[in-house]
Amino acid sequence: MSSSALSLKKRLLKPTSFFGVKSWVLLVIFIALFTVVTLIISLLCVIHYRRRKSSKSNFRLPNPIVSKTTHDGYCNSSLDRRLLSRNMSDIEMNSGKLQQHGRVFSDQLASPQASGRIQNSSAMELGPVSMYSQMVKDVWRGKKFSLKELEVATNGFSKQNLIGNGDYGIVYHGILFDNTRVAVKRLVSDRFQVEDFIAQMEVIGFVRHKNLVKLLGYHIERAYRLLVLEYVDNRSLHHWLHECSKLVSPLTWSIRLKIIQGIAKGLAYLHEDIEPKILHRSLISSNVLLDHQWDPKVSNFGLAKLYNPEWGINIMESLGYIAPEYASTGDFTEKSDIYSFGVLVMEIITGRSPIDRSQPQPYVVDWLKSMVAGQKIACVVDPKMLEKPSLKELKRVLLVALRCVDPDSEHRPQMGEVIHMLELRDLMFCDSRTGSMA
8 A cells, every 4th residue: 555545544534623523524424415405406496497487387368357257257246246046157158367167168169069069168178278278269369350351251241251231230251261250240330430449349359258249350441340250150039039930939938048048147247247337239139149059149239339329229219129218318328228138038038029010019018018917928928939938937037027127227127136036936926016927
């Protein structure tokens, strides 16, 4: 053994001044401590890096709607206020916070089959990745379509693509570049200011509810005022009530009740669950679209604000939907919308138009009140409806309709109360203002 090795061995075996511990023991302890500290620092760095990476990937989606919505598109205060039934959490749609509770909301209807699958699938079935992509897809971004894009989608706004010609505009069926089916509405007027149009589109665009037609985007250029809307593939409620030539209506009682409840929920969302609230101002049967599951989707909400108010009101009055107080006050409020809803419910139950000049009593409201007063409630049901409701259920829905068309607007219920009354099973069927229905 060399002298240098012997010298190193002597130094390692030599006791130190640190409690007489030999040098080699202190060296081992130092190496062990250094190794442990290095491992701890490395572990902390790895944890910190992973947390930063995770926080960047889990970004929050923007919440453009002010409403404090939770699951299914209703806010907690609204749910508490309405005392909704137990199954309320299984219906409705997504909202500003884009949360899910058992159902996935639908965005753009690529096809009738795809629409049905999306609306009836649960969030658990889709999985987190699919659910997230659907959430991102459904966020309103103020999409501005080019005129060229819409011309291609509608085959140059051809007659073959024409699907409707209503009070607000002409509607064409279109297919976008990503194969999304849409309805392109060309508004009949270009007189409103560009700023007013864009501002109203931004308000309407953030609305997301299962029972309201989604605005996907718009185009404004010179005389063009074009809306790109969700495509609803089963025509309008007006068609199935008044234009269907079948001797037996496909609108059974259960389907009609489903339609009434869906319209009520959509209108309640506009009135109570978003800020600023939106008055429909044109709630008529031709503005209620149906999908192939007979789910209603209310359209044209908020558009009347762009036009001369008298223009829209005159249309409503000529069709029999306008509230009587408008003639004296000139003010259109949410209670005016509720009156229109009451008339619409009567139209759905009876199959009669709100105004039918061929009848001795042309106004459905007056006729229905006289039938209730004469204890002829069972005779008011649409004769084309093969399935008849129970007398108790018919009375319940009629009472709701009669309360909504109360001549005194203060006595009309809020739409949240209407939802509660439609779902309540033990409602007492008498009212001092509408007469006994027991």
